[in-house]
Amino acid sequence: MRTAVVSGGTRGMGLAFSLRLIKLGYRVVALYRADETAAAAAAAAGVVPMMVDVADAAAVTEVAERIVASYGPPTVLVNNAGVNVDRPFLEMSVDDWRRVLDTNLSGAFYLTRALVPAMLGAQLDGVVVNVGATTGIRPRRDGVNYCASKAGLLQLTKCLALELAPRIRVNCLIPGNTETEELVTRFRLDGPADRAAFVADVPQRRIGTPEEISDALEFLVGPGSSFMTGQKLIVDGGQFMW
Numbered sequence: 531m532r533t534a535v536v537s538g539g540t541r542g543m544g545l546a547f548s549l550r551l552i553k554l555g556y557r558v559v560a561l562y563r564a565d566e567t568a569a570a571a572a573a574a575a576g577v578v579p580m581m582v583d584v585a586d587a588a589a590v591t592e593v594a595e596r597i598v599a600s601y602g603p604p605t606v607l608v609n610n611a612g613v614n615v616d617r618p619f620l621e622m623s624v625d626d627w628r629r630v631l632d633t634n635l636s637g638a639f640y641l642t643r644a645l646v647p648a649m650l651g652a653q654l655d656g657v658v659v660n661v662g663a664t665t666g667i668r669p670r671r672d673g674v675n676y677c678a679s680k681a682g683l684l685q686l687t688k689c690l691a692l693e694l695a696p697r698i699r700v701n702c703l704i705p706g707n708t709e710t711e712e713l714v715t716r717f718r719l720d721g722p723a724d725r726a727a728f729v730a731d732v733p734q735r736r737i738g739t740p741e742e743i744s745d746a747l748e749f750l751v752g753p754g755s756s757f758m759t760g761q762k763l764i765v766d767g768g769q770f771m772w
Contacts, residue, residue, distance in 0.1 A: 533604040534751075535597060537561040537584050537641055538611035540572035542710045543661075546740030547608055547747050548577045554748065556606065559597050561641075563611070584611045584637030585629070594644035603648035603656075606751050609638035610661040612679075614716075616672040627675045634679035638686060649698060656698040657751045660687050662762065664704055664770050684762060691760030699759040701750050706766020708738045734767030 534551045538544040539560025545568070548558045552575075560577045561584065562569050569579035578601075582593040597604065612634045615626045638660055649656040665673060666680030684702055691700040707713060707728070719725045719737075729735055746765045749755055764770065 531555070531557045532606070533557045533559065533597070533601045534606035534608065535559045535561065535604045535641070535645065536608040536610055537637065538563075539608070540577065540579050541565060541568040542712055543705065543708055543740050543743060544608075544610045545572055545575075545577075546744045547610060548572065549575060550741075550744040550748055551606065551608075551751070552576050554751070557601060559601065559604070561593065561611065583633075584641055585632035587636075587640045590637070590640040591644050594641070594648075597645070598648045603652040603654055604645060605649075605654055605656050607642060607645055607649075607656070607658045608661065608747065609641060609658070609683075611637050612661070612663075614673070614676055616676070618672050619674050622675060630675035631679050631682075634676065635682045635686065638683060642690060646694065646698065650694075653697070658690065658694075658698060658700040659747060659750050660700070660702045662687075662702045662704040664706060664764065664766060666704070667772055668770055687762070688760045695759060699755070701755070701758060701760070702762040703743070703746055703750060704762050704764045704766070705743045705746075706732070706738055706764070706769050708740055708743055710740065713737070732767045732769045736767065738765065738767060 534556040536548045539548040540562040548560045551558045558577050560579050561582050563583050573579050582589050615630050660683050662683050663680040665677045666684050669677050687702040
């Protein structure tokens with residue numbers, strides 16, 4: 531059985547990715563940092579959860595060794611783990627900066643670096659999908675750390691695509707606003723008026739679903755994208771046409 535690894539893969543959009551990959555026939559190892567309840571629920575759905583903080587390079591190396599020893603080199607790696615710590619720039623601490631960059635950008639670097647040698651050694655035609663954000667291209671207020679991390683992830687995607695070709699393809703999936711518990715809570719979208727205002731500048735006039743973003747992931751890991759690498763795929767209802 532082919533193995534896929536999804537960081538941040540036990541809740542929210544990451545869980546949707548994990549479940550889609552299971553549906554496609556993969557054994558999915560989903561990495562998570564702390565939420566044991568979500569990990570247990572994911573395990574009940576067929577996911578193999580493993581705890582690790584992707585911001586910790588040594589811990590990532592150790593968990594990668596465990597994955598390869600137990601399940602063999604993965605065919606698919608989805609770098610999905612991410613955190614937000616929003617502050618105005620002049621109020622942002624060094625810890626706020628480091629926590630977000632270390633997870634969102636360095637975490638993807640650590641995990642890819644830890645797993646790719648085994649993928650290449652097994653001569654797998656592998657796929658790496660980095661999960662970006664529209665704010666990696668268009669800035670927003672109070673998110674200099676997050677925006678910088680996602681902009682860096684785009685460039686990391688291109689560099690890895692160059693260096694790992696032709697055996698491994700690397701692309702960046704950029705979801706728009708997607709219906710997750712985090713998004714609804716963060717932007718207070720429970721009320722119809724607030725939701726209508728939130729989607730007013732989206733041509734599709736709605737928020738996306740995790741299943742629609744998973745459709746894009748399925749494309750990126752499948753044969754339909756076999757001549758595609760170093761690219762960004764934006765799935766956002768037309769909100770940002772870049």
